[in-house]
Amino acid sequence: MLSWLPENVSTYGGEVDFLFYLIYYITGATFILVTVTMLAFLFLYRRREGRRAIYSHGNTTLEIIWTIVPAIILVVLSFMSQASWARIKSHAPPGDVEVQVTSKQFNWEMTYPGPDGKFGTADDLTLENQLHVPVGKVVRVHLRSKDVIHSFFLPNLRLKQDTVPGREILAWFQATKAGTYEIPCAELCGFGHSGMKGWLYVHPADEYETWVKERWPSSSQGEGSKGS
Amino acid sequence: MAESAVAVGTGQAVHVHHEELGFWRTYVFSTDHKMIGRQFLFLGLFMMILGGLLALMIRWQLAWPETQIPGLRWVPEPFMYDGAMGPEFYNAVFTMHATIMIFFVVMPILVGCFGNFLIPLMIGARDMAFPVLNMLSFWVGAVSGVIMLAGFFVPGGHAAGGWTAYAPLTAVTQYTGVNWGQNIWCISLILLGISSLMGSINYITTIINMRAPGMTFFRLPLVIWSLFIVAILLLLALPVLTSALAMLLFDRMLGTSFFLPAGGGEPLLWQHLFWFFGHPEVYVLILPAMGVASEVLSVFARKPIFGYRAMAYSMIAIAFLSWIVWGHHMFQSGMNPALATSFMVSTMVIAVPSAIKTFNWLGTLWGGSIRFTTPMLHGLAFVSMFVIGGLSGIFMASTPVDIFIHDTYFIVAHIHYVVFGGSVFGIFAAIAYWFPKLFGRMMNETLGKIHFWLTFLAFNGTFFPMHILGVGGHMRRIYNPMQYEFLQPLQPVNVFITVSALVLGIVQIPFVINFFWSLFAGKKAERNPWQANTLEWTAPSPPPHGNWGDTLPVVYGGPYEYSPPGVSEDYLPQTQSRVPHLAAAH
Numbered sequence: 001m002l003s004w005l006p007e008n009v010s011t012y013g014g015e016v017d018f019l020f021y022l023i024y025y026i027t028g029a030t031f032i033l034v035t036v037t038m039l040a041f042l043f044l045y046r047r048r049e050g051r052r053a054i055y056s057h058g059n060t061t062l063e064i065i066w067t068i069v070p071a072i073i074l075v076v077l078s079f080m081s082q083a084s085w086a087r088i089k090s091h092a093p094p095g096d097v098e099v100q101v102t103s104k105q106f107n108w109e110m111t112y113p114g115p116d117g118k119f120g121t122a123d124d125l126t127l128e129n130q131l132h133v134p135v136g137k138v139v140r141v142h143l144r145s146k147d148v149i150h151s152f153f154l155p156n157l158r159l160k161q162d163t164v165p166g167r168e169i170l171a172w173f174q175a176t177k178a179g180t181y182e183i184p185c186a187e188l189c190g191f192g193h194s195g196m197k198g199w200l201y202v203h204p205a206d207e208y209e210t211w212v213k214e215r216w217p218s219s220s221q222g223e224g225s226k227g228s
Numbered sequence: 229m230a231e232s233a234v235a236v237g238t239g240q241a242v243h244v245h246h247e248e249l250g251f252w253r254t255y256v257f258s259t260d261h262k263m264i265g266r267q268f269l270f271l272g273l274f275m276m277i278l279g280g281l282l283a284l285m286i287r288w289q290l291a292w293p294e295t296q297i298p299g300l301r302w303v304p305e306p307f308m309y310d311g312a313m314g315p316e317f318y319n320a321v322f323t324m325h326a327t328i329m330i331f332f333v334v335m336p337i338l339v340g341c342f343g344n345f346l347i348p349l350m351i352g353a354r355d356m357a358f359p360v361l362n363m364l365s366f367w368v369g370a371v372s373g374v375i376m377l378a379g380f381f382v383p384g385g386h387a388a389g390g391w392t393a394y395a396p397l398t399a400v401t402q403y404t405g406v407n408w409g410q411n412i413w414c415i416s417l418i419l420l421g422i423s424s425l426m427g428s429i430n431y432i433t434t435i436i437n438m439r440a441p442g443m444t445f446f447r448l449p450l451v452i453w454s455l456f457i458v459a460i461l462l463l464l465a466l467p468v469l470t471s472a473l474a475m476l477l478f479d480r481m482l483g484t485s486f487f488l489p490a491g492g493g494e495p496l497l498w499q500h501l502f503w504f505f506g507h508p509e510v511y512v513l514i515l516p517a518m519g520v521a522s523e524v525l526s527v528f529a530r531k532p533i534f535g536y537r538a539m540a541y542s543m544i545a546i547a548f549l550s551w552i553v554w555g556h557h558m559f560q561s562g563m564n565p566a567l568a569t570s571f572m573v574s575t576m577v578i579a580v581p582s583a584i585k586t587f588n589w590l591g592t593l594w595g596g597s598i599r600f601t602t603p604m605l606h607g608l609a610f611v612s613m614f615v616i617g618g619l620s621g622i623f624m625a626s627t628p629v630d631i632f633i634h635d636t637y638f639i640v641a642h643i644h645y646v647v648f649g650g651s652v653f654g655i656f657a658a659i660a661y662w663f664p665k666l667f668g669r670m671m672n673e674t675l676g677k678i679h680f681w682l683t684f685l686a687f688n689g690t691f692f693p694m695h696i697l698g699v700g701g702h703m704r705r706i707y708n709p710m711q712y713e714f715l716q717p718l719q720p721v722n723v724f725i726t727v728s729a730l731v732l733g734i735v736q737i738p739f740v741i742n743f744f745w746s747l748f749a750g751k752k753a754e755r756n757p758w759q760a761n762t763l764e765w766t767a768p769s770p771p772p773h774g775n776w777g778d779t780l781p782v783v784y785g786g787p788y789e790y791s792p793p794g795v796s797e798d799y800l801p802q803t804q805s806r807v808p809h810l811a812a813a814h
């Protein structure tokens with residue numbers, strides 16, 4: 001079933017998918033165990049003439065076992081999840097590229113800081129629904145919203161983060177493969193919610209250079225971002 | 229033995245009213261807990277038809293976007309355009325589908341109907357502690373339902389911000405274009421909250437004070453335990469929802485800014501308040517169904533429930549934990565990620581009592597003498613479908629996995645496995661099981677089984693593939709999946725789901741036929757058709773006003789004494805004295 005997952009092109013996407021698979025196998029095995037046991041009991045203990053049900057109120061040992069085993073599994077899962085979660089959402093690495101994404105009904109505004117690397121200066125560039133980034137670089141996305149809550153969703157990069165009016169939220173990703181990917185909005189935001197989407201263009205290094213040069217021809221450096 | 233005599237009749241009226249009440253007092257403004265229960269049942273079943281039709285409209289749109297829905301060409305613009313839905317109306321339709329199903333179907337039936345009907349009958353009381361409050365609770369609920377439906381007819385259309393009504397979308401009219409629809413939604417739910425509050429006070433008081441002599445807490449049937457816990461959850465959770473709704477109304481109508489950042493408010497506050505109510509609420513929907521399943525499994529396996537105390541304690545544990553997990557709905561909301569971790573841990577922990585319950589149900593089947601009656605089939609379906617819903621919850625509890633599946637159809641699949649697969653199969657089990665006591669007649673078993681099997685298959689055909697959509701990244705609450713390139717390959721799955729959903733709708737017809745046919749022409753039911761132990765089966769079917777004649781039942785033992793040694797029958801009613809069997813039975 002997990003073969004339906006969109007192709008993963010993110011550095012940390014593998015961790016997400018690993019946990020997805022792990023939980024899939026654990027829950028799948030539990031489901032089979034429970035269902036087979038249930039069907040077996042239903043067959044073995046169906047009503048038959050002259051047989052009386054066993055009179056039993058339970059079994060403390062068994063009950064302790066089936067409390068402790070799931071508890072251990074779930075605690076281990078929590079620990080494993082926690083490590084990846086902190087990496088993805090709490091500790092954003094230093095960015096190679098910084099970009100501001102502002103949601104509004106029903107578009108994404110992508111703002112690039114320009115050669116000076118600072119937002120809110122004259123060389124900023126704002127494009128609607130187009131996010132251009134280089135492959136293999138850490139992209140830090142500063143998420144804002146002008147009106148209601150939206151959700152910035154990059155299925156192929158295993159990133160989802162709501163945008164909330166009144167605050168700025170930092171998200172990040174690092175694409176491993178060049179290509180063009182959809183950016184749907186994942187949180188109901190009004191009648192135009194469906195169809196609110198942008199495109200993520202992950203460029204190979206040279207192509208990205210060209211894109212930057214086209215956008216900021218005056219800049220000798222040709223860098224659309226700080227650092228690198 | 230003598231222990232049974234210790235509990236003395238608690239403050240209930242011993243005299244029974246025998247005078248004839250008129251039509252209005254008997255059927256409309258009744259204070260009899262059984263009639264109020266039936267009223268809630270009919271309210272819930274009527275609303276279920278409406279909610280179901282809305283669901284089919286959603287499904288039609290998702291399979292064949294923006295095409296004409298057969299039979300709906302009469303609906304005027306701006307709702308539908310020659311039978312095809314516009315996006316505004318689509319949003320209102322899924323908002324109202326969920327609102328109706330949660331607040332006006334599952335709650336009225338499981339809590340309103342079976343809470344009212346079963347609590348006095350199963351604890352051995354003549355009525356609820358506050359009969360007039362009980363009547364008020366129903367009528368406030370019914371008025372709230374009428375108000376909710378009125379929202380469809382106001383200019384601007386009905387609420388369209390989802391049943392979760394996230395602010396600021398719902399707080400400012402121009403964000404959705406919905407004006408009075410959203411106000412009506414708030415007002416109706418505030419009223420419904422008052423109705424539930426009156427009900428829950430009644431349930432708690434009745435269970436604490438009016439148990440029959442000998443009915444100790446640990447002799448209560450598990451369904452009564454579940455309703456007791458649900459009433460406490462409602463009592464504590466609803467005021468939070470009511471306050472949040474009032475704040476939302478103030479933001480909308482009086483110019484306050486609780487949820488509006490421009491005026492210094494905080495959008496996430498709504499989510500915290502809503503889910504602080506919302507998570508206990510989902511357990512309000514499932515706990516009574518767990519109780520029903522426990523009754524039905526034990527009766528039809530002819531076995532004591534496996535681990536009675538563990539079953540009661542795990543429900544208590546679920547109730548406590550349900551107050552500290554609400555943040556799992558907000559992992560991607562912008563809430564501090566460190567906080568998300570603690571919510572992940574509590575959510576993982578809450579899965580443990582759910583697992584205990586499942587294994588104990590299996591233990592109940594082990595070594596039984598199982599009768600596959602219609603209520604039993606629905607009870608077994610409850611267990612297996614709840615397992616799927618509980619297991620899918622673990623995916624979402626894992627914060628990194630939730631990054632991907634949050635707000636996708638994976639959530640929709642989870643919701644429906646727990647609420648339809650759990651609560652609704654619980655409802656079907658309860659109706660089939662208690663129908664003889666509710667209406668004095670038996671339901672037809674053949675029609676019941678046809679309905680069960682077709683529903684079970686169509687249910688899984690409808691909701692299982694939603695996991696696949698979710699894994700494919702299909703967002704929930706979108707109007708037209710074909711607008712996304714990455715979702716286009718998934719469209720055949722959407723079509724399959726819609727066809728299954730249409731079948732699921734159609735196969736409810738045998739249930740409706742069975743229900744009404746049995747109501748008027750079913751075989752007359754005896755007192756105790758299932759040979760069960762609990763007290764309701766010692767009253768006539770249907771029980772008269774006051775439930776029992778001059779003497780109330782006295783309780784001598786637990787509710788699940790099936791197939792005890794030393795007794796020739798395979799059951800031992802709670803009202804039967806244990807003295808001769810004492811040595812054998814423990």
Ligand code: HEM
Pocket residue numbers: 392510511513514556557575576578579582617618619621622624625630633634635639642643646647650651
């Ligand atoms: C084993 C126990 C369970 C676990 C671990 C669990 C976990 C979760 C999580 C983490 C979410 C949020 C997912 C997201 O939005 O990203 C969720 C949503 C939900 N759960 Fe559960 N759940 C469990 C049992 C139940 C039960 C018993 C019910 C109800 C009867 C239920 C009803 C819901 C509903 C209605 C939602 C979706 C609300 C919405 O966003 O519209 N869950 N669950």
Ligand SMILES: [Cu+2]
Pocket residue numbers: 150151185186187188189190192193194196
């Ligand atoms: Cu949106």
Ligand SMILES: [Cu+2]
Pocket residue numbers: 506507510553554556557
């Ligand atoms: Cu929850």
